[in-house]
Amino acid sequence: MRLISINVLKTGMVIGRTIWNEAGLPLIQNDVVVTEGLISRLKQLGIQYVYIEDKISEGIEVEETVPFAVRKKAVRQITDAFHKLKGLDNKAASLVIEKQTKEIGKLVDELLSSIINSKEILMILSDTLLYDEYIYQHSFQVTLYSLAIAIEMGYSENDLRTIGMGAILHDVGKMVTPAEVLFKPGRLTKEEFEMMKQHARSGFDILRNLHTVSLLVAHCAFQHHERMDGSGYPRALVDYEIHPYAKIIAVADVFDAVTSNRVYREKMIPSQGIAIIEAGRGTMFDANVVDALKKSVVHYPNGTILVLGDGRRGIVAKQNAQNSALPCLRIFEENNQLLKTTYLLNLIEEPNVSIEKVDTEFILEVE
Incomplete structure (x- = not known):
């Protein structure tokens, strides 16, 4: 199978890979013959690329590093945990997350095992279609990228678990961000952006009160939008002030954001996303983390x-x-x-x- 733009998808072509929604349900099955109606539906859903089967790609397999069943289970677990935080203040949210940490820790171990046991470089094929569910898929994918980077950098097993927990929970503060700001499809106003930026501090406030995880997990949430040159938020920290775990999650966060479907812009393919990160190497992003990303993820997925x-x-x-x-x-x-x-x-x-x-x-x- 091979990857093509929706712009050149034609009737009579054959879909090569099932397209799923965030709930793990198939929207369009593989082997379906493309019709005009199908093309219209894909465009309405905001899909930019699909896999097709044809002569030149015969026999080429495209599989994610983490099996889809594991992804489905993980995203559902993250979704369920985060949904319970809606409408709560930081203190109440802390109590809810406290009860979830054991299961989240098991999830980190499962994802870590999938990456370590895989013989392939990390490949993630983002099929998120419903934009209000983006945060949950994003948390899952940032965790995979963060773990892959940390493995490449030689972190210990205990470090990897903490980094994984920090990555899953890095955006937990968004659950107390006003929905009209969090899910606004257009550009945020200055005031709205200031509200959005508060999710990093809110995440820290929620997580620092947990007794079942390291305080470093809270700092991952607090610092994942900080940048080496001091241009980040919420505290404009510079290089030495940012924890190494947060530097990893910062790169994973941006890389996933630009390579995933969003309502306000088209997704990039992995090589384009890596170029964006590379442009900030040593200034916005830690050079060693950027180099580890380049070594640990697929630049050009099979079928490209x-x-x-x-x-x-x-x-x-x-x-x-x-x-x-x-x-x-x-x-x-x-x-x-x-x-x-x-x-x-x-x-x-x-x-x-x-x-x-x-x-x-x-x-x-x-x-």
């Missing part, structure tokens, strides 16, 4: 078409554990001509061949 500097076009067939930025491609086009026989090109073995661009709008003439 790449155009090379020499004009060849290929589809990502598998990942390279040695360098996630240089996958193995199935080359199917040279000099604007489709090849009768494709061949595999390992970009690690071709240092002089560059990636020119990602092409999600390529259409086979036979389609």
Whole structure:
């Protein structure tokens, strides 16, 4: 299967991967033949990319590192825990979260096990469609990215558990943010943004009173919007004032935000998200954390078409554990001509061949 833009999806194409909603229910099944009605529905849902099955991508598998069943269970658990906080003040919210920490800790262990036991670089395929549920999927995905980064950086098992707990709960303060601000589809006013920024402090106030988790978990919530150069909030901390765990979650938070579907902008593919983070390396974001992100997550998911500097076009067939930025491609086009026989090109073995661009709008003439 391969990834294409909704802009070039045509009737007669075949959906390659089931599209799910945040509740874990299938909206569009794989193997469904595309119709005009289906295209309209996908656009209404805000979907930018879909996977299709076709000749050049035959046999290419696209699977998330964490099985979908685990994702569904985890997001539901996060959703249930956070829903109980709505309408409560910080003190009451603390008491509710206190009762949840044992189960959240088990969830962190399960996610950690999934990542460590996987032989693949971390790949997350965000299928969130309902924007008012974004916070729960986001908390789940930030946890996966944070754990992958921390593993790459060599943190101990105990550290990983604390980082995982901090990542799951980093946005808990949003549960006491006014809904009209939290879910506003357009740009926030200055006053509304100031209200939104308070979620970091609210999260700290909720979590610092817990007796069952480290105080560092509260600092993850407090500091995940701080930036190395002092441009963050709520306290404009600089490099040495920010806890290393919060530096990890800050990178994971932004990376997931730009690579997920949002009502007010289109999602980016992972390589574009990494470029955004890379632009802030050493200024906004800790350089070591950025480097760990680049090593631990997939840049170009399987099924993505790449155009090379020499004009060849290929589809990502598998990942390279040695360098996630240089996958193995199935080359199917040279000099604007489709090849009768494709061949595999390992970009690690071709240092002089560059990636020119990602092409999600390529259409086979036979389609």
